[in-house]
Amino acid sequence: MTNKTKKRKKRLKKLQQEVADKPQRKTIRHNTAVNQEKHRVDWQPLEPDEDGLVADRRIMPRDETDRRADNVTAVTAAFDAAFDDNDWAAIADDTPYLLGVVVEVSRGLCKAEVDGRVMVCDIRGILTAEGTGFTNIVAVGDRVLVSLHEEERGLIQEVLPRRSGLARADSFDVHLKQILAANVNQMLIVASWLDPQFWPRLVDEYLIGAARNNLKAIICVNKVDLAADIGEVETAVSIYQDLGYPLYLTSADTGYGLDALSAALKDQTTVLAGLSGVGKSSLLSAMDAGLDLKTNAVSEKRHEGKHTTTQANMYPFSAGGYVVDTPGIRDFGLIGLHQEELIDFYPDIADYVVQCRFNDCTHDHEPGCAVQTAVADGQINAWRFKSYTQLFGKLSDLD
Numbered sequence: 001m002t003n004k005t006k007k008r009k010k011r012l013k014k015l016q017q018e019v020a021d022k023p024q025r026k027t028i029r030h031n032t033a034v035n036q037e038k039h040r041v042d043w044q045p046l047e048p049d050e051d052g053l054v055a056d057r058r059i060m061p062r063d064e065t066d067r068r069a070d071n072v073t074a075v076t077a078a079f080d081a082a083f084d085d086n087d088w089a090a091i092a093d094d095t096p097y098l099l100g101v102v103v104e105v106s107r108g109l110c111k112a113e114v115d116g117r118v119m120v121c122d123i124r125g126i127l128t129a130e131g132t133g134f135t136n137i138v139a140v141g142d143r144v145l146v147s148l149h150e151e152e153r154g155l156i157q158e159v160l161p162r163r164s165g166l167a168r169a170d171s172f173d174v175h176l177k178q179i180l181a182a183n184v185n186q187m188l189i190v191a192s193w194l195d196p197q198f199w200p201r202l203v204d205e206y207l208i209g210a211a212r213n214n215l216k217a218i219i220c221v222n223k224v225d226l227a228a229d230i231g232e233v234e235t236a237v238s239i240y241q242d243l244g245y246p247l248y249l250t251s252a253d254t255g256y257g258l259d260a261l262s263a264a265l266k267d268q269t270t271v272l273a274g275l276s277g278v279g280k281s282s283l284l285s286a287m288d289a290g291l292d293l294k295t296n297a298v299s300e301k302r303h304e305g306k307h308t309t310t311q312a313n314m315y316p317f318s319a320g321g322y323v324v325d326t327p328g329i330r331d332f333g334l335i336g337l338h339q340e341e342l343i344d345f346y347p348d349i350a351d352y353v354v355q356c357r358f359n360d361c362t363h364d365h366e367p368g369c370a371v372q373t374a375v376a377d378g379q380i381n382a383w384r385f386k387s388y389t390q391l392f393g394k395l396s397d398l399d
């Protein structure tokens with residue numbers, strides 16, 4: 001047995017022990033969140049925030065939010081890449097509970113897939129996000145231990161360690177992270193060619209978000225049926241292929257490119273990211289006949305989507321694996337990123353930076369700037385450079 005396996009076994013044992021040692025309550029004490037919801041007859045999605053998410057932060061007592069802001073915690077949200085399906089199953093086997101996968105989250109409640117059926121679950125009052133480094137207790141994709149109570153209703157006893165996830169740094173305290181989707185292994189960045197218009201800077205922001213979350217990034221440019229000719233799209237976006245990202249041009253309307261995209265999602269757990277209206281839900285419904293997700297026309301005036309999908313939901317993908325449809329989330333890439341770190345996400349530009357005459361060259365007006373020269377010569381893609389400078393400026397505003 002290797003050292004690594006030994007260590008892993010030991011950690012597993014400890015976790016199993018911790019779960020077994022937790023005091024079991026006979027009566028279920030509801031936490032504040034559950035109390036707030038207890039008059040609800042059944043599942044009801046709540047009013048989402050502007051990103052379409054119902055954040056746990058919003059239900060914290062006001063002074064708790066203040067306390068967290070004052071009190072810089074030493075705990076940093078962490079993933080445990082070693083965990084896999086077998087480990088989760090092994091932990092569940094040692095308990096009287098069932099293993100579930102959270103597929104939808106709302107305040108104090110969630111839906112989990114347990115033994116092949118999806119049920120509403122309350123979240124045990126004793127569970128807290130405090131000390132985990134995350135701001136929310138459960139997220140879509142979490143593996144959980146569930147006990148059954150009442151007819152067809154579960155209770156989340158424990159949230160098992162997360163292997164990976166899409167998280168964004170808390171804007172109050174960058175040590176804390178709000179987790180948007182847990183245990184995903186790749187991100188499908190969806191943009192549309194038109195309606196809303198292709199926006200390279202946003203693709204870059206998502207790429208940075210994926211890299212900072214250690215997620216493999218796949219890029220999809222949808223609505224190519226609206227392009228005058230496909231060659232125009234190919235030329236504009238081939239830079240991403242040059243950078244080594246898998247790139248798919250699709251149309252949810254005509255079916256163009258969907259087989260290839262579907263193959264890229266097969267057997268993976270994929271979180272979709274992209275502006276409202278680009279066609280995330282349409283693509284999923286078009287690739288998987290079993291999914292019939294709500295979609296909505298883009299506003300004719302503003303060419304923007306209407307936030308039709310209001311929260312992250314996880315679905316089994318018919319070809320194998322899972323997909324997480326999300327509302328148009330935007331800001332997870334940059335929070336907590338320092339201006340000088342930005343270049344790390346632009347290897348295509350970084351290659352030239354070292355050749356600039358001045359060490360502190362801003363690549364804006366300085367003589368002897370190798371980056372400017374490379375842009376002029378077409379060695380650096382002009383769109384990439386533009387988005388780099390825009391993001392550089394945006395980060396200095398955030399500092």
Ligand SMILES: Nc1nc2c(ncn2[C@@H]2O[C@H](COP(=O)(O)OP(=O)(O)OP(=O)(O)O)[C@@H](O)[C@H]2O)c(=O)[nH]1
Nearest residue numbers: 251252276277279280281282295296297307308309
């Ligand atoms: N022409 C064209 N329209 C499309 C395509 N894909 C989606 N649409 C349309 O674009 C609109 C928005 O699609 P949605 O699937 O709701 O977009 P979304 O990304 O899920 O948006 P949110 O849920 O708001 O984040 C709908 O009217 C779709 O019919 C496409 O490939 N071509």
Ligand SMILES: [Mg+2]
Nearest residue numbers: 280281308309
């Ligand atoms: Mg949608």
Ligand SMILES: [Zn+2]
Nearest residue numbers: 356361363369
């Ligand atoms: Zn320079």
